[in-house]
Amino acid sequence: MTIQDFPTADWPGGKAAAVSLTFDVDAEAGWLGEGDEYARRLTILSxxxxxxxxxxPRIxxxxxxxxIxxxxxxPGHTAQHHPAMVESLLDAGHEIGHxxxxxxxxxxxxxxQQIDEIDKGLEAxxxxxxxxxxxxxxxxxxxTPETFGLLVDRGFLYDSSCMGDDRPYVESWDGLEILELPVHWSLDDWPRFGWNIDGGGNVADPEELRRCWTAEFESARAERRHTSFTMHPEVIGRPYRLGQFEQVVAHMAESGDVWFARLDEVxxxxxxxxxxVAS
Ligand SMILES: [Zn+2]
Incomplete structure (x- = not known):
């Protein structure tokens, strides 16, 4: 059962589409978590x-x-090392997820280690x-099944890691359930631009991002569904990329048909x- 199946799929304000802009602030932790060898790679950490x-700040x-x-x-590590950044997010009224x-x-x-990831992240x-x-x-x-079980046990309202639908749905495993606000690689900046000396994306043309994400919004609008976009500040924060992303935002805003919402609001x-319905 998905939100599309309900007769009252209208979003607040009678908007046709609900859109969530999401940002994963990996910072140094994004590399340190890949292995001990990254602790001495100053360039990639920078x-x-x-x-x-x-x-x-640009975002x-x-x-x-x-x-919006x-x-x-x-990540807990990022929060610990950049408390002023966390404060700036809270001051601006944004949601901070785990x-x-x-x-x-x-x-x-x-x-x-999976237990520690959840609990130490919460503590930080x-x-x-x-x-x-x-x-x-x-x-x-x-x-993984272990982390899935931890999310249910620790009382998280939703997960945003799976790809089983293109609108909110219930993800289940071994008798456990959680509300899923799904993601997709094509709606992520990383596969496009996340290049480093070891490999990664293809340093794509940011106009491709603008065209695809605008098309995704228009399809969500036509189907009256929710969609979300995933970005990383070190990736989308490059000005020439953010300029193209802003054109997507401007298009959505000018439509007058979008409810921009934090994932927790959705x-x-x-x-x-x-x-x-699922239970
Ligand atoms: Zn990440």
Missing amino acids: EGRYGVTRGV LDLLARYD SATFFV HGHLHLRSDKVSEQ LERLGVPRPQGYRSTSWEL AELVAPRLLR
Whole structure:
């Protein structure tokens, strides 16, 4: 059962589409979590840090100009090392979601390390006064049965790591359920631009991002569904890329037909309907 199946799929304000802009603030943790060898790779660490230094402020400026509240997934390690950035997100009224602690991939580590990723990430955010996260996004979108069980056990309202539909749905595993606000690689900046000396994306033309994401919005509008876009401040925060992304935002805003919403706002709206029907 999905939100599309309900007769009252209208979004607040009678808007046809609901759109969530989401940003994963990996910073240095994005590389440190890949292996111990990254601890001495100063250049690659500095590129992660650029997301905090320059990317986040640029993104906050753009969001403020369009009066949009967004969702930022912040690893515990990133929060600990960049408390002023966390404060700037909270001051601007954005949602902070859980994105692990050391940005370890669930499928690559032990069950105990998965527990630590969840609990230490929660503790790091709590220490900085961040409201208890309602949502979780797994590192590299790799979700395991162990972490899935932890999300249910720790009482998360939603997950945003899976790709089983293109609108909110219920993801289930071994008798457990969680509200899923799905993602997709094609709606992510990383596969396009996430290049480094070891490999990665193809340093794509940012106009391709503008065309594809505008088309995604128009399809969501036609189907009256929710969609979300995933970005990384060190990636989309490069000015020539952000300029193209802003054109997508401007197109959506000018349509007058979009409800820009944080993921927790979408979750709170759809969870009672989806989870009641599924259970
Ligand atoms: Zn990440």
